[in-house]
Amino acid sequence: MTVQELPGAAAYRPTPPPAWKPLTDPAPLLPDPEPYRVLGTDAVAEADPELLRRLYAELVRGRRYNTQATALTKQGRLAVYPSSTGQEACEIAAALVLEERDWLFPSYRDTLAAVARGLDPVEALTLLRGDRHTGYDPREHRIAPLCTPLATQLPHAVGLAHAARLKGDDVVALAMVGDGGTSEGDFHEALNFAAVWRAPVVFLVQNNGFAISVPLAKQTAAPSLAHKAVGYGMPGRLVDGNDAAAMHQVLSEAVERARAGGGPTLVEAVTYRMDAHTNADDATRYRGDSEVETWRAHDPVRLLERELTGRGLLDDDGIEEERVAAERMAAGLRERMNADPVLDPMDLFTHVYAEQTAQLREQADRLRGELDAEHDQHGTDDGGAAR
Amino acid sequence: MTTAAATAGERTAKAKPATMAQALGRALRDSMADDPSVHVLGEDVGTLGGVFRITDGLAKEFGDERCTDTPLAEAGILGAAVGMAMYGLRPVVEMQFDAFAYPAFEQLISHVAKMRNRTGGAMPLPITVRVPYGGGIGGVEHHSDSSEAYYMATPGLHVVTPATVGDAYGLLRASIASDDPVVFLEPKRLYWSKADWSPQEPAAVEPIGRAVVRRPGRSATLITYGPSLPVCMEAAEGAVEEGWDLEVVDLRSLVPFDDETVAASVRRTGRAVVVHESTGFGGPGGEIAARITERCFHHLEAPVLRVAGFDIPYPPPMQERHHLPGVDRVLDAVARLQWEASN
Ligand SMILES: Cc1ncc(C[n+]2csc(CCOP(=O)(O)OP(=O)(O)O)c2C)c(N)n1
Numbered sequence: 237m238t239v240q241e242l243p244g245a246a247a248y249r250p251t252p253p254p255a256w257k258p259l260t261d262p263a264p265l266l267p268d269p270e271p272y273r274v275l276g277t278d279a280v281a282e283a284d285p286e287l288l289r290r291l292y293a294e295l296v297r298g299r300r301y302n303t304q305a306t307a308l309t310k311q312g313r314l315a316v317y318p319s320s321t322g323q324e325a326c327e328i329a330a331a332l333v334l335e336e337r338d339w340l341f342p343s344y345r346d347t348l349a350a351v352a353r354g355l356d357p358v359e360a361l362t363l364l365r366g367d368r369h370t371g372y373d374p375r376e377h378r379i380a381p382l383c384t385p386l387a388t389q390l391p392h393a394v395g396l397a398h399a400a401r402l403k404g405d406d407v408v409a410l411a412m413v414g415d416g417g418t419s420e421g422d423f424h425e426a427l428n429f430a431a432v433w434r435a436p437v438v439f440l441v442q443n444n445g446f447a448i449s450v451p452l453a454k455q456t457a458a459p460s461l462a463h464k465a466v467g468y469g470m471p472g473r474l475v476d477g478n479d480a481a482a483m484h485q486v487l488s489e490a491v492e493r494a495r496a497g498g499g500p501t502l503v504e505a506v507t508y509r510m511d512a513h514t515n516a517d518d519a520t521r522y523r524g525d526s527e528v529e530t531w532r533a534h535d536p537v538r539l540l541e542r543e544l545t546g547r548g549l550l551d552d553d554g555i556e557e558e559r560v561a562a563e564r565m566a567a568g569l570r571e572r573m574n575a576d577p578v579l580d581p582m583d584l585f586t587h588v589y590a591e592q593t594a595q596l597r598e599q600a601d602r603l604r605g606e607l608d609a610e611h612d613q614h615g616t617d618d619g620g621a622a623r
Numbered sequence: 624m625t626t627a628a629a630t631a632g633e634r635t636a637k638a639k640p641a642t643m644a645q646a647l648g649r650a651l652r653d654s655m656a657d658d659p660s661v662h663v664l665g666e667d668v669g670t671l672g673g674v675f676r677i678t679d680g681l682a683k684e685f686g687d688e689r690c691t692d693t694p695l696a697e698a699g700i701l702g703a704a705v706g707m708a709m710y711g712l713r714p715v716v717e718m719q720f721d722a723f724a725y726p727a728f729e730q731l732i733s734h735v736a737k738m739r740n741r742t743g744g745a746m747p748l749p750i751t752v753r754v755p756y757g758g759g760i761g762g763v764e765h766h767s768d769s770s771e772a773y774y775m776a777t778p779g780l781h782v783v784t785p786a787t788v789g790d791a792y793g794l795l796r797a798s799i800a801s802d803d804p805v806v807f808l809e810p811k812r813l814y815w816s817k818a819d820w821s822p823q824e825p826a827a828v829e830p831i832g833r834a835v836v837r838r839p840g841r842s843a844t845l846i847t848y849g850p851s852l853p854v855c856m857e858a859a860e861g862a863v864e865e866g867w868d869l870e871v872v873d874l875r876s877l878v879p880f881d882d883e884t885v886a887a888s889v890r891r892t893g894r895a896v897v898v899h900e901s902t903g904f905g906g907p908g909g910e911i912a913a914r915i916t917e918r919c920f921h922h923l924e925a926p927v928l929r930v931a932g933f934d935i936p937y938p939p940p941m942q943e944r945h946h947l948p949g950v951d952r953v954l955d956a957v958a959r960l961q962w963e964a965s966n
């Protein structure tokens with residue numbers, strides 16, 4: 237039975253509820269259906285050759301960093317490494333679009349972005365090596381600790397950007413998250429807060445196809461992850477995550493928009509994780525070789541290399557030069573990672589509270605006693621750093 | 624608003640100048656006035672002044688950028704507070720009710736509690752999380768939880784709870800000034816308890832981490848905190864006619880725990896009962912009893928007893944009086960302290 241069939245319904249004309257405020261046109265918030273690309277399109281003519289050359293150098297170094305770190309897991313020098321091979325364009329662009337005063341909020345996969353922002357590669361790996369949780373001072377580098385619980389760093393980025401604006405600083409926060417992370421509650425709460433507060437934040441989703449083994453289709457029914465932006469009232473942008481020039485352009489625009497007071501943007505980078513989730517994962521259980529091969533043809537380093545060589549901005553010597561520079565970086569990393577970190581077990585109690593509680597002092601004394609006994613028994617230097 | 628669980632203090636109260644709610648509000652106001660980096664945020668804290676009116680007037684006095692009505696999302700509120708603290712602010716977060724703080728546990732446990740430690744001391748987070756907790760106000764489901772054990776089990780957090788009007792002011796000011804995150808548990812059934820306390824001349828700020836002897840005694844020690852303090856004070860008065868002279872220790876701070884004050888008292892009296900509303904199994908009383916036993920075993924004339932809420936989900940309001948430890952249950956426990964054996 238429809239409304240019209242009700243007795244006396246002829247007189248009834250539905251009107252909008254009194255509190256209803258019609259939406260303004262949501263179209264400007266919606267992403268284009270095709271990921272934005274620069275390389276191999278007309279847009280590339282606008283790109284700054286120097287920037288392209290710089291992006292290339294960073295991509296080559298980034299790729300080498302990933303292969304070196306993965307090798308270090310095999311040698312037992314790293315406990316685990318979530319490689320971003322295949323996603324280097326996202327990582328590098330995220331680092332390069334930020335000014336020094338801006339903040340980066342990386343996830344556990346984004347070591348490379350932190351290194352590209354200038355963090356000491358060894359300090360960036362302390363979490364994954366297992367000697368310290370965060371091997372650097374976040375305030376000094378304006379890089380939040382690499383975040384393991386998915387999406388929980390996103391509200392931090394919002395709060396920090398909000399605080400900066402309250403203080404009158406034109407600081408932007410860029411927060412990175414994976415496609416799986418977009419299903420977490422903290423993702424939604426962060427986007428909503430950011431939009432309501434018009435916080436200067438850029439959310440970068442690296443959609444690399446999988447959350448460990450779960451493909452995007454089982455993660456979301458949304459047309460794209462960038463489409464989620466419209467529900468919060470911020471623009472969503474869809475970009476080819478393997479196109480370093482496109483990544484740089486889209487993220488730069490989002491950062492500038494935020495800095496100018498235009499509020500947050502959600503950027504979805506469509507990319508692919510070439511390696512397994514981490515060195516401990518077996519990717520053959522959930523994806524086939526042919527899929528990986530398709531993406532290999534769309535490799536971010538090769539895409540940019542092809543563009544640069546095609547335009548005469550890069551030749552074999554130039555390629556070799558970057559390869560050698562990357563090799564030097566890798567050798568340095570290898571060498572420094574081969575030294576055992578010096579750990580002080582008493583540090584376990586040092587940074588729990590500003591002032592040690594009586595309970596912790598008691599426990600620290602116990603451990604000190606155990607270490608002393610161990611030392612006397614074996615004559616080893618275990619815990620020697622504590623003395 | 625007075626309840627079935629109204630306390631001795633309230634019943635004997637004459638015209639008194641201040642409630643705990645007023646003292647808490649005053650502490651927020653004074654902290655904001657003294658330090659421009661103090662920001663209050665939460666659900667309904669602005670225009671409404673909070674559902675308990677603790678933040679009343681703050682938005683008017685300091686503007687809605689210092690006292691902010693946030694979207695309704697506890698993880699978002701606390702997560703944003705983390706970022707604000709990372710940038711040098713001192714956020715004071717209001718969780719509307721005990722059970723509605725649970726969505727924020729991930730932020731609290733994984734980030735708020737650990738940031739100092741994760742960053743090797745480089746990034747302390749001076750965040751105060753105010754949580755109205757406990758029962759006795761006739762609240763429906765999810766409005767009366769005593770969640771202190773969860774917070775106590777998380778290293779990196781301070782956990783404090785005032786039981787008096789003066790402490791409410793002093794402890795909240797100390798919490799906001801602390802460079803460490805503090806979970807500030809507000810015993811909501813004591814919000815309207817009154818005492819001689821002048822908002823014009825607030826008492827000195829008490830440091831966090833010290834218990835206080837509220838009533839000296841010789842026969843046994845009642846160890847308690849927050850909403851159960853008035854119950855214990857009343858029990859101690861009632862015990863006099865039974866011939867028991869009970870000492871009452873108000874912990875005020877659950878983390879850090881004041882072993883010294885507690886142990887000194889139990890060594891004096893030789894007997895102890897721990898009293899709280901929270902469930903007994905896995906509750907704070909087990910930890911406290913164990914600590915007393917470890918430190919005072921040879922002084923004890925009897926096992927340390929616990930008087931706690933039952934191990935049940937918080938009951939509906941018409942049944943809560945059966946669940947909440949009252950004076951009689953405390954006195955029953957005191958009676959079970961093996962008096963004959965030792966005398
Ligand atoms: C809250 C939370 N739940 C589960 C995990 C375990 N976990 C680590 S990575 C991961 C998959 C994440 O996938 P995605 O967000 O797509 O990021 P990617 O690994 O692809 O970069 C899971 C489930 C976690 N780290 N945090």
